[in-house]
Every structure is written in structure tokens, then in C-alpha cells.
Amino acid sequence: MVYFLFILAVIVTVLAAIKISTYADAITRLSSVGSLFVGTFLLAGATSLPEVTTSVTAVFLENPDMAVGNVLGSNLFNLSILAVFLIIYRHRAILSSVHKEQRHTAILGVLMTTFVVVALFYTIEIPVVNIGIESLVLLVLYGLSIWLLRGADEQNSDAGDEKVTEEKYTLKHAITGFIIAAIIILISGSVLTFSGDQIAILTGLGSSFVGSFLIATSTSLPEVVTVYVALKLNNHNLAAASIFGSNLFNLLILVLCDFLYPGSILLAASPTNIYTGGFLLLSSLVVTIAIFRAQTKRLSIALPLFMLLFYASSMVLLYLLR
Template structure:
């Protein structure tokens, strides 16, 4: 048992160190290509830092534990929004949410639509599939594709950084080096994140905690370490737009993992057989997304500084209430 803890800590350290590099390389690519900070966060960082969730969910299906697979997706999204709120409170003087624009709002709205659609399927299962994939998953893919078109168009109309906001510079790193470094770091994140998830699952099994709570709380938190580190590094690089894009983009990208889960699972539509705890996690994601959207709109309307931190505090409160609900339904 002691060795499992050692492996868990080692995987966590490797994940954190690699995530720092991943964020730096993504920032360089965003600077020197047409992606920009927002799309670098939504596409590059979101996809790469979601790799541990992909591996964990597939592994859970292989060992015939769909509850862990699905709850890991919604639990990760729940934890990601908690990360955004916690970091916003710690760096409240930087007013991270002021970097948000219509493209970030579009990403948050897309996350709500995709989550609400899958939550509705859990309550009212469709039970119809095409080539082994549920119809609801085809809808999910359609929503993602349409949403990405809208987000990319919104991102192309972003205004440049203001003159008084420092713009990060990485003159020592070439674009070619950044692309190669990003690819290598993504592979390491995949391996370390997988080890983190497996050892975390073993620790949870030893404690006798239910599968749904393990997936939505313990494993989701462990596999979200890359998001936590990359957000902090992005803020240190004064790229608040990429920090927001990483969290919101990861939540959208994570929803696509449900398609993979449904395709791999052979016991029928996977959303129809998960426990009520997974639905509680999805409901928590919907509430937190709504609060974040409200917070962004409040900041953009120049509300007093005294009330700036209230939405982030509310997100943290709802996160813990949701975690308690997940544990209660498990």
C-alpha cells in the first residue's frame, strides 16, 4: 500500500512539472500563430490536459466500471470550475474574469448545452444506437462541431491586449521547438496522468469508497492537476485569456470522452445504466457554469470591486455541496 502512495505522488510531481512546460509551449504557439490566447487555451491546452481523463475513462470501461468512467467526466468538469474560482480568489487583484469576452461566453454556453443534453438522456434514456453508438452521442458530436465553429469565429474577432497589460514574450523558444515540445509534453502528461488515475483508483478501492464518488471526486481531482498548473502558469505569463480558455475548453472537450466511453462499452447505452450520483455531478456542472457566466457578465458591466469575488465564493460553496450530494447518492 505504501508503494501505491509513492507512485501516486511521483506521478503527481511529473504531471505538475510537465504541465508547466505544456502551458509555456501553448503560449508560444498562441503568440506566433493565428490561434491567439483564447483558441490556444480552448484547443491546445484543453485537449492535451484532458488526456488523463480519456485514459482513465477507457480503463474504467475495460474493467467494466462505467460509473467511474462517466462520473470522472462530469467530476472533472466540476473540479475544473472549482479550480477557476479558487485561482480567481487567490489572484483576485488581477481580475482574471475581466479577460473574458464573447468567445469565452460561447464556450461556457456550449458546455451548458452539452451537459444539459446528456443529463436529460440520463433521466429519459433514448435507448437507440447507430453502429454501436447511442443517438445521443451523435447529437453530442454535432453540438461540439457547431459550437467550435461559433467559438472560432468569435475568437477571430478578439481585440488585442491593451497597452497597459504586459504581453508575454518567449524570444528564446522557436515555433518549431514549441510544437515539438508541446507534443512531447502531451505524451508525458498522458502517461503520468494515467499512472495518477490508476494509483488513485487503487487507493480509493482500499478505502471502500463507492465507484461514483471515486470517479467524480478523487480521480477527477487527480486528473485535473494539469488544468490547475496550466491555469496558474498562464496567469503568471499574464495570459488570462488562455487560463479561462483552458478551463472552459477542457470542460467542452471532456464531454467528447462520453462518445468514446459509449463506443467502447458493450453493455448498452452507457448513460442509461449509471448511478444517480452521476446525475448529481452533471447538475453541479450546470449550476457552476451558470454562475461563471453570470460572473463574467457582472464583471463586464463594471460592477463594484467589493462584489467581484462573490461569484467565485459561490462556485466554491456549490462545489462542496455538489460533492456532498454525489457522496449521498453513491
């Protein structure tokens, strides 16, 4: 029964993600908001709702390993998603054609990940607000990302190809559909958490491994679908922004978990999460380099392959250390 619930939640999540991606693309065309902002905050926040429910529920289940592993594993998987699409669509030079503001979100992602990795070794708790110093830094850096993108107007640069077909949605319809799809993703994320926790117990694989890979992969399915749909719509900015924005938002989830958990959730988590965090940092550095450098044919293959290697290495290492 638990496996059936898990698979059902995965299917519902995928279907909802397809719709939410289409609605997000429509909102960028019908409103004055560019795809960079929509992808980085609106779409990324919505597709990260399963991670929110999963990690928060794991806190109440007193399973800090699953909470932290889900966030770090989801971010690592998100970059692997991007790597796969970079290889498939290598002739498009996706990262070379995205808005220059994407560099800011990529750099902030590296900085936020660095603070999380350091906090897995050592952190200073702030008793008044029940969070560690790294959580406060994460809040500041996320706020900085909003400030940096506040004036980014991509209305003229979003259209990868001119569409003469009649608009399928009104703005009101797109926003309403987006909200409904987000709620469905939120609910399915909760089901993924409970079923995943039971699978970890039944299989004996351990919460770190299950949280970092089984659940993290499942809760990242919306990102897989949104990137694919965005690329099919030839909206490179929306595709890249949804990944970078999701990773920023996911790290922010750790702040909420840290607030809800008695003590530091990062220190309470298993030391094996350090390996996931380390590989995530390496992968984040590689994708940041890819954005800043001109994409030659060799680099367009080599850099994504490194990102996939980091993901595979972390999965094997965590399985051996479970």
C-alpha cells in the same frame, strides 16, 4: 505500492503541465493562432488527456461509475479552480477582460452539460453507431464551438503586457515540447486510473466518490497549473479558455466512452452521478452569468463563492451516499 504510484503519477502530471502551459503560451505568440483557439482546443485537449485515459480505461475495467464520475467531477473541479483564481485575482476582473467569444464556449458548456444530466435519467440509443442521442448532440455542439471560434484572431489582444525580452523558444521547439509534454500527461493519466481503481477497492469509498473527486482532482491538476501559469504570464484569455475548453472536451470524452461501452454508459453509471451533474450545471450557469455581467466588487466575490459551495456540497453529498 499503489499509493506510491498514484502520488508519483500526480507529480509527473504537474511537472508536465507546467511545461505544456509555457509551450502553449509561446505558440500563441509565435504563430498566427490566437490564445482563444489555442486555449480552447489545443491546450484544453492536451490537459484533458488524463481524463481520456482514465475514463476509457475505466470502461475496459467495466467501471462506468468511474468513467462518468471522472468526467463530471473533473469539470466541476475545473470550475472550482477558476473560482479560486477569480477570488485570488479579483482585482484583475479576469472574466470581464476575456474575449467576447468566450461567451459562446460558456453557453455551449451549459447546453452540453444539460444534455448529459438529462441523459443520466433517460436516453435513446442509436443502434447503428452504438451511442445515445445525447452523444450525437454533444458531437454537434462541440463542432459548433470549433466553427464559432474558427475566425477568432486575438493576435493583437493577447499581449497583456508588452515583453521586450528575447523569445525563449522557436515555434518548432514550442510545438515539439508541447507534443512531448502531452504524451507524458497521457501516460501519467493511465497510471492514475489503475492506481485510483485499486484505491477505490482498498478503501471501500466507492467508484463514484473516488472517480468524482480523488481521480477527477488528480487528472485536473494540469488545468490548475495551466491556469496559474497563464495568469502569471498575464494571459487571461488563455487561462479562461483552457478551463472552458477542457470542460467541453471532457464532455466529448463521454461520447467515446458511450461508443466503447455496451449500452448507454450514462444509464449504467450510478444514480449518484446525477448529483455531480446537477451541481456542475449550476456552477456552469454561474460562471456564464459572471462572463455576461459587469464584475462589481460584490459579484467578483459572491459568484466564485457559489461555485466553490456547489463543489463542496457535491463532495459531501456523494460521500454520504457512497
